[in-house]
Amino acid sequence: MNSPVPFPDDLHVHPGPALLSGIAQGPSLPAHRTQYGVVPNVDTRTLTELVTAVGLRGRGGAAFPFAIKLGAVLERAGRTRRPVVVVNASEGEPASSKDTALALTRPHLVLDGAVAAAQALRANKVHVVLPGERPFAAAGLRRALAERDDPVEIVEHTAEPRFVAGQAKAVVELIEGRTNLPVTTWQPEAESGVGGRPTLLSNAETWAHVGLLVHVGATAYRRFGTSGEPGTALLSVTTPDAVPHVHEVEYGARMRDVLPPSVVGAPVLLGGFHGSWATWETVASLRVSVPGMRSLGVALGAGVVHAPGPDACPLAVTVRITDYLASQSARRCGPCLNGLPALALSLHRVLDGSGTRSRVEELASLVVRRGACAHPDGTVRLVRSLFAALPGEILAHAAGGCLAADRSRRLAS
Amino acid sequence: MSHQLRVDWPACKGRGLCHELLPEIVDLDEWGYPIVTGPITDDLRPDAASAVRACPRLALRIVD
Ligand code: SF4
Ligand code: SF4
Numbered sequence: 001m002n003s004p005v006p007f008p009d010d011l012h013v014h015p016g017p018a019l020l021s022g023i024a025q026g027p028s029l030p031a032h033r034t035q036y037g038v039v040p041n042v043d044t045r046t047l048t049e050l051v052t053a054v055g056l057r058g059r060g061g062a063a064f065p066f067a068i069k070l071g072a073v074l075e076r077a078g079r080t081r082r083p084v085v086v087v088n089a090s091e092g093e094p095a096s097s098k099d100t101a102l103a104l105t106r107p108h109l110v111l112d113g114a115v116a117a118a119q120a121l122r123a124n125k126v127h128v129v130l131p132g133e134r135p136f137a138a139a140g141l142r143r144a145l146a147e148r149d150d151p152v153e154i155v156e157h158t159a160e161p162r163f164v165a166g167q168a169k170a171v172v173e174l175i176e177g178r179t180n181l182p183v184t185t186w187q188p189e190a191e192s193g194v195g196g197r198p199t200l201l202s203n204a205e206t207w208a209h210v211g212l213l214v215h216v217g218a219t220a221y222r223r224f225g226t227s228g229e230p231g232t233a234l235l236s237v238t239t240p241d242a243v244p245h246v247h248e249v250e251y252g253a254r255m256r257d258v259l260p261p262s263v264v265g266a267p268v269l270l271g272g273f274h275g276s277w278a279t280w281e282t283v284a285s286l287r288v289s290v291p292g293m294r295s296l297g298v299a300l301g302a303g304v305v306h307a308p309g310p311d312a313c314p315l316a317v318t319v320r321i322t323d324y325l326a327s328q329s330a331r332r333c334g335p336c337l338n339g340l341p342a343l344a345l346s347l348h349r350v351l352d353g354s355g356t357r358s359r360v361e362e363l364a365s366l367v368v369r370r371g372a373c374a375h376p377d378g379t380v381r382l383v384r385s386l387f388a389a390l391p392g393e394i395l396a397h398a399a400g401g402c403l404a405a406d407r408s409r410r411l412a413s
Numbered sequence: 414m415s416h417q418l419r420v421d422w423p424a425c426k427g428r429g430l431c432h433e434l435l436p437e438i439v440d441l442d443e444w445g446y447p448i449v450t451g452p453i454t455d456d457l458r459p460d461a462a463s464a465v466r467a468c469p470r471l472a473l474r475i476v477d
Contacts, residue, residue: 184421184423334425370446
């Protein structure tokens with residue numbers, strides 16, 4: 001099944017203050033070295049201090065503090081074996097384009113971050129996982145890899161074209177030569193990942209921030225953002241009839257500033273297909289912030305902002321996304337393979353007015369936390385957020401109507 | 414320290430032998446897969462251990 005938001009074959013990358021500064025000079029290694037110089041040698045103490053000083057969080061969606069992950073890898077590495085570094089650029093979420101943007105404009109910042117960490121950790125290898133459904137992004141990273149001559153071995157892999165292929169445990173499976181699907185693990189990959197080694201696995205954007213930090217230092221990094229949340233984040237913005245736009249924004253910036261006038265007034269899906277719906281009023285008041293958005297019941301996630309516009313019915317959009325997510329289940333875990341199609345069906349029935357919210361909730365509680373990966377949990381987050389944030393849209397369908405039609409009429413007049 | 418029963422979901426193929434052996438803390442969902450409803454209390458330790466041994470797919474584990 002095709003994704004309701006297609007995988008991009010083109011995108012618009014806006015220049016930004018930090019990661020995306022100087023992109024007009026192109027992605028080549030000479031241009032990158034002119035801007036930043038060679039990869040500095042850092043030790044694990046300096047690396048830990050840098051990521052702690054700016055409170056760096058993982059950009060793959062969970063916003064987990066990087067320093068804690070690094071600490072877990074260091075502790076295990078000290079006792080056992082040399083660790084492994086993994087750059088996860090698989091970007092299986094169709095509405096996300098930020099790692100694609102980095103692959104096209106800033107591949108060497110990503111790779112510098114991973115190489116600097118690998119040298120600090122005396123890592124055995126760096127694995128780079130390329131996207132399976134974005135050939136132009138994969139080509140960008142391959143070109144960059146071919147230009148480099150690093151003192152550490154870099155191995156590339158290509159993810160399967162599947163939504164859950166980029167999930168951390170699935171990536172470890174891929175690197176180990178098994179099927180690129182999530183499995184049950186009893187230890188986090190930071191303790192026991194690739195080949196049982198402590199594994200520092202992060203998303204491409206996270207590595208770009210590490211790269212920037214080792215090049216410019218914490219003080220320069222902190223020039224952007226707020227004092228509580230320094231730095232910037234990449235946002236992937238999808239709107240009707242436009243190629244995806246990628247913006248680098250400072251923490252604390254207004255979310256609405258990345259949205260075009262054409263989508264003003266309509267609900268927005270924040271955090272992607274595993275994210276949450278927000279009313280326009282919420283979006284209009286929102287600042288880009290991990291804790292700030294959490295306190296409002298939404299999540300920045302991997303920075304995906306999908307604004308289908310006033311003509312789109314959020315219930316219909318959710319039905320299409322849930323159908324797609326059900327088709328992307330790796331079909332290995334019983335509750336996920338049976339429950340997600342049933343959940344999608346129950347939503348179709350709410351859409352056509354023949355079903356109830358209680359059946360949707362019954363199925364949601366049956367699938368949540370009952371799989372090898374967070375795919376069921378993310379799908380449930382999406383579905384529950386629709387009912388929580390946009391109850392009016394649901395009521396309108398129960399009465400045989402649809403608010404999208406009213407909304408586009410009102411905004412047109 | 415209370416122990417939990419965890420299911421290796423890709424391994425589990427349903428049908429619910431675990432529910433028969435440990436109905437106190439294992440229900441079945443509408444497709445026949447186990448729903449773990451609570452922690453393994455001390456009096457259930459032996460039954461939980463036999464369920465782990467009996468699972469034909471080796472899909473159960475006792476974790477802290
Ligand atoms: S929970 Fe679903 S998507 Fe995740 S591994 Fe299991 S079957 Fe696959
Ligand atoms: S006995 Fe094992 S395979 Fe059967 S339902 Fe229970 S966990 Fe699944």
